[in-house]
Amino acid sequence: MKETTIQNIHQAILEKTNQGRTVAVATIVATKGSVPRKIGAKMLVDPGYDIVGTIGGGCGEGEVIAVAHEVIASGTPQVVHVDLTEDILSLSPAVCGGTMEVFVEAVVRS
Amino acid sequence: MIEQNKLPLSATMAAEKIVAAKKEGEAIALVLITHGPSTVLGQRIAIKKLKCGGLVKIGSFQGNDLNNQAMELAKEALESPGPQEDRFHDLTVNSGQKYKLFVEAYHPPPELIIVGAGHIAQPLSSITAMLGFNVTVIDDREEFVTRKRFPEADRLMEVDFINPFKDITVDQNSYIVLVTRGHKYDFECLRFLLRSQVEPSYIGMIGSRRRIRAAFIQLINDQLDPERIARIRAPLGLDIGSETPTEIAISVAAELVLLSRKGDGMPLSQKENIFNRFFKKG
Numbered sequence: 520m521k522e523t524t525i526q527n528i529h530q531a532i533l534e535k536t537n538q539g540r541t542v543a544v545a546t547i548v549a550t551k552g553s554v555p556r557k558i559g560a561k562m563l564v565d566p567g568y569d570i571v572g573t574i575g576g577g578c579g580e581g582e583v584i585a586v587a588h589e590v591i592a593s594g595t596p597q598v599v600h601v602d603l604t605e606d607i608l609s610l611s612p613a614v615c616g617g618t619m620e621v622f623v624e625a626v627v628r629s
Numbered sequence: 630m631i632e633q634n635k636l637p638l639s640a641t642m643a644a645e646k647i648v649a650a651k652k653e654g655e656a657i658a659l660v661l662i663t664h665g666p667s668t669v670l671g672q673r674i675a676i677k678k679l680k681c682g683g684l685v686k687i688g689s690f691q692g693n694d695l696n697n698q699a700m701e702l703a704k705e706a707l708e709s710p711g712p713q714e715d716r717f718h719d720l721t722v723n724s725g726q727k728y729k730l731f732v733e734a735y736h737p738p739p740e741l742i743i744v745g746a747g748h749i750a751q752p753l754s755s756i757t758a759m760l761g762f763n764v765t766v767i768d769d770r771e772e773f774v775t776r777k778r779f780p781e782a783d784r785l786m787e788v789d790f791i792n793p794f795k796d797i798t799v800d801q802n803s804y805i806v807l808v809t810r811g812h813k814y815d816f817e818c819l820r821f822l823l824r825s826q827v828e829p830s831y832i833g834m835i836g837s838r839r840r841i842r843a844a845f846i847q848l849i850n851d852q853l854d855p856e857r858i859a860r861i862r863a864p865l866g867l868d869i870g871s872e873t874p875t876e877i878a879i880s881v882a883a884e885l886v887l888l889s890r891k892g893d894g895m896p897l898s899q900k901e902n903i904f905n906r907f908f909k910k911g
Contacts, residue, residue, distance in 0.1 A: 532644040544640065548663055548731040549717045558716055559733055596671040598663055620717075622663045622731065624671045629639035 531571040536628040543587035552617030596624040637672035638688040658706040660699040664729035676703040694722040706734035745809030746773035752878035803829035833865030
């Protein structure tokens with residue numbers, strides 16, 4: 520299928536790193552139950568500048584963004600376990616009732 | 630298999646390869662180490678599948694066993710263009726070291742060729758473009774294959790139904806819907822497709838039982854492969870009681886999704902049967 524967003528995110532990785540910036544890329548590598556985005560969904564975090572793509576929004580994403588900053592500082596990738604199971608009947612759209620594993624890595628120009 | 634460089638791919642190189650593969654219409658699968666010794670976390674290898682079917686290895690991991698197992702995972706992912714459920718793999722190499730590998734595959738969008746630019750083709754072109762197909766609409770009537778009628782199609786072509794696929798690549802990534810204005814043209818295209826060496830992923834043809842039966846008799850008389858005749862989806866689409874062109878387009882689009890996602894077409898409510906299973910007394 521045409522994955523315009525996926526294509527954009529890879530292009531964004533190249534553009535950012537070509538400018539000499541260090542960014543973090545988060546990829547959903549596993550999910551359980553109902554989550555807002557599918558396995559393989561990616562988000563690029565460019566601290567202080569912007570975010571490209573989404574891995575679902577809400578609390579989970581905030582957690583991942585915090586780890587993105589750590590990963591950029593340390594250079595070591597991390598796997599974040601995101602739990603969205605709090606309240607399955609909650610009206611908040613960010614609560615989906617599942618959990619996911621997100622791989623977060625720092626990316627620099629090679 | 631051609632080999633390119635002996636080191637793992639960096640994340641930027643991986644992004645470059647993905648962007649390039651998309652541009653070329655090639656498939657690529659990457660394997661990423663997400664768990665394992667900290668020195669190898671985030672390392673990747675990839676295999677690219679060329680249009681001719683050849684494979685190109687890009688990068689390699691340290692350690693033959695790890696590398697070979699990862700290459701196998703990448704190859705598997707390239708062979709199955711549908712959705713992959715198992716993309717996270719636990720793996721133990723000869724030395725006893727444990728790893729977790731994540732497999733990502735990017736396949737070129739499937740090509741849908743709608744033969745016949747009539748009433749059904751219009752909504753079908755819109756819906757399938759939304760589904761992510763690369764849509765081509767062909768007809769022998771120039772005034773029907775217009776941008777105005779098919780704003781979402783990727784390609785519009787005026788063709789001769791004697792040799793309709795002359796300028797179109799038909800391969801395993803192709804899905805073909807035969808909905809011309811006359812059954813005669815549908816049949817000619819169908820026979821053309823069956824005579825070709827490569828078999829597309831899908832051939833659907835519209836028509837009544839009587840006409841389809843007549844077409845099959847003719848194909849058998851022409852000594853075309855009965856197994857391939859049996860795989861033709863005719864009449865095409867799922868039975869959702871469609872009557873209007875839009876309803877028929879939805880039924881055809883639903884069949885395309887069903888095949889690519891390996892669904893069974895049953896109503897989910899009936900399949901899950903939640904009320905009767907959990908709330909019915911007695």
